[in-house]
Amino acid sequence: MADELRRRKPIDRMIAEAEGDYSGPPLRRSIGLWQLALIGISSVVGTGIFFVLGTTVPKAGPSVVLSFAIAAAVAGLAALCYVELAGAVPVSGSTYSYSYASLGEGAAYLVAWCLILEYGVAVSTVAVSWGQYLNEVSDTLFGFTLPDVISQPPGAGGWFNVPALVVVLLCSLLLARGTRESAAVNTVMVCIKIGVLIFFVAVALTAFDSDHFSDFAPHGVAGVTVAASGVFFSYVGFDAVSTAGEEVRSPRRTIPLAILFTLLVVTTLYVAVAVAGVGAQPAGRFGEQADAGEAVLAEILRNVTGTSEPAEPSATPSAPVRSPPP
Template identity: 75%
Template sequence: MGRWASQLCRRKPLDAMIEEVDAEEAGGLQRTMGLGQLTLIGISSVIGTGIFFVLGTGVPKAGPAVILSFVLAAVVAGLGALCYVELAGAVPVAGSTYSYAYASLGEGAAYLVAWCLVLEYGVAASTVAVSWGQYLNEVTGTLFGFTLPDAISQPPGAGGLVNVPALVVVLLCSLLLARGTRESAAVNAVMVAVKVGVLIFFAAIAFTAFDSGNFADFAPHGMAGVGLAASGVFFTYIGFDTVATASEEVRNPRRTIPLALMLTLGAVTALYILVSLAALGAQPAGRFGEQAEAGEAILAQILRDVTGAGWPALVLSAGVVVSIFSVVLVSLYGQTRIVFSMARDGLVPQVFHRVDRKRHTPVHNTWVVGVLVGGLAAFVPLQYLADLTSMGTLIAFVAVAAAVMVLRRIAPDAPRSYRVPLYPVVPVLAAVSCLYLAWLLPGVTWTLFGCWLLLAAALYLCFGRRHSALRDGPATDGHADEAAKASKESEASTADVEAGA
């Protein structure tokens, strides 16, 4: 039992993480991105993961006060972002929360956190891909008078059987990612410009029909409804932590990662509030739930109702078709880098760590992830996907807050380009607020999440602990000193003797 506890608690030293990255750099991932490209990746990952359809599920819970739900979710995300900023400066390697947890909380916790991240990024990509078919039908219906049958274009549970467009967009994004990071970043920059332009276009037109009377019954379900909606819309903020997964492909990561994180969160929050205010002012709150149940593209329908013409809705839908592609692209990017880091540590098969010598991308990793995510998007009902994304994100944020506090204790002198203000108040508030939002999620989400963690634990026991790169070494603190390094072989021999006994 003592040996198992040692395995679960062993930490990976910060120095070892950075040395591995430096050793791999020539033949591994390449540092090709700057602050602008990285911020665009963050914005791209966030905007579109829900704002184009989440009002259909958020407004019925909170009414017009869903605006406060977005603010509440932004505050919680902001607390988490401050923790990410400190850790990104101290642990500038791919893997995001997984790497932070490995350096502070130990291998067992890091493995479970990694599976929360797999859930977060993979299910987020699936969630967004699900709505691609709805907006694609808006475009083809207006231009050509043709739409795909509901059975193959709508989410399961909303009139569809197999969501073919969702599967197609995931596989196309996988193809682009496999070709190269530089190419993916360039395409993403163009798509972000389209996405932001479309949202501003929507708000400008929707505000022409603004009716303050729509806000008369502002919070019909009280603050309980606001909190419940916040737990559901929280997944729309997950993209900013994708920034941290790019640490090995960014120039000067200790400076670039923190700046990109804060710029991303600020820009996203402003746009979400703008779009929500415009949409709620343009139509009564009661219509949002009806439109969601009917599988309508809500923002496009608002423009059609406001203008009485089809072209504004067509512009929006065409923009959304492009922008949702970008969300899927960067969400898949984040997940592949998490799995890449796990494979380097031996916790998943080495096929996920192989980098193509010409393109400098983990090609096999990308295609395996793409097929799995595409399957989720094609066959799983939307609401389960959205809530599971929120759950994975919230638990990952709790781990980040805990990692900040643990690393402050075990590695107080490690280089940090930024320190969380009001320590330890901010990380404690971040953890408590995330746990509160998670507690508000439906029971079925907790059940599915529990099954997911049980699956992760089984995989760790069967594969991860046996193949871990640290399996022959002792548990170590996050910033081992020279004496600990010198006694490594002696302690490993002792552990082997105890195992034999």
Template identity: 55%
Template structure:
């Protein structure tokens, strides 16, 4: 018999008393346990130092810039002047999911974002899939945005000192280069800020967000002078299919509004401030996106747009006939896109922090430095991985791969809201999705629809990524999960 003075231990999978595989895959982590463990990592804890303003700036910083400064030139040829409608569709898709994020962020204020929400509502396997999608969303989008930063850096150097970085050092293999050095540099700069701690990173981000908003307002003020109504003739030349395809690509530009939810364990009043920060950031970003896209298409015929990542600077130069304004915008874009890299990289490290604390990824990702309160080893590993990815992979493929991972994670968040409403209806909520479950269901359907608009190649990449993730989960995370039953005692212990 077992020692009655020791805690009971469950057996292995072959033990009749052990839960079956299905039960182990569906094991959930109680909300109370998630919240109680908040902030605690290996050797230290995260620090609660962020208020509503900083959280809102993190979400705006992670979102604003990617679609306008980087992907606009790629989306316009797909939709024509109706690209403004594509932004609206992508924004509405994000809005429905943002409502769900706002409710869950206020109810479960922890660092894992949608990964933690799925763990509390749908079980460990679904949580792992969601977390693996977030690794794709955040990690790969850091690299994709860093590539666009390099394009604007070249525009800035060309306009100020008349030189550009040679293709061999500014383009990845497959696009005429050997290494995208600027993309690698901006990731390493963001890493340096993050190693200093959340508060210091938030201060730097706030300054950069102010610069990027000023830059987009300046673009609208100057670009409207070249506005030609004739550019809007044949508003939807490629039909609704083109609008949908552009919307799926542009959804990449809304990635990041959920970044505030990854700061749940570093917010001073997470339950109050997280929902507000998420909704405020999405409203500001959507309004600016639609306005800038409308001015851009009005100032330049849609057929003349190319897939250059520096489209806005080129429009400024063409409208004014002077290089100064394009150069100024390029400078602002360099600052603006750097803030996206900083805040999205921050989100990635906090998601891995939560997954590591649960035992699903190695413990090194949840080690907290006692002085800075930052997960330094985590930050170093993630930054180096993203930097190498940015230096070696073309932007277009990265953007689409990021979009599908994001849409999948967002779809799960909408499901999580409905599940938690049914399983824990009396739980206190600082924000509630109106008309639930209708709006979460609509949000889920929109995510699935936009995923269907992505190319077959993107789905293949996503399938391979999921397969790799499942191999890792069953080979490592499933066995090392903190919710896994303890190993059976040796005979000598009986």
């Protein structure tokens, strides 16, 4: 058994199986560089940026911008590893395949379950956020919202999150339909998401106030690093690029370029959103909105455009209070 757990799968055999030499017809290589990069961007954008400011700004204050930069650097180092491995093992399976070829079957088994956990947590987070933003849209356009019992997670007063279930089922049906159809719809969705974030940045910058950055790091370096660990969650998903290794044209060239392009675009968007968001709203408001289960970016837009009701006076200061020494 020990020998079986340590046995490695030869890279040549993996590539041969991907080409259909052993296990039937191969997958159709129909994805190019830009389609693959858009898959990576769609897997990252939406994983956290639409709500992460509500949980990280209270920890780091305006210096959350540095937290995004730190998380981007760490994600970049991981991306370089993926670039090297994707070039050497241009097959599907991502880190599962890489572990199988380098560390053995036992390590690959554990990595596979870690991947399942990673995507399960990421998808559930996005699906729950979808329900909150759906309420924002329905309230703005039609003047009503879904009851919390069917639109919020259990910890926020919900019992069965119907919007989350619907969006997961729709995505599953689309993936079952085929790669080309999924890539086409994904391109449209990525353009919409990027357009929404650019729109948010443009509107938020109209209310930019440099005074919001005056107490830049209220909790010092510790606050920046703690927030960076939370921000890194927003980068989860760029490894999805490597899972399409058997459906990509020229995978040894396309996969590395798509990973690097994904991180470049995502980091630029994230830093811009953080700067615009903190500049448009005092840091102390972010924690209040997150505690109330509000969609943070949507609430900032409401405040900037004057479509929200005036907030009641609050004892919460405009910036996070420094923690007392232990």
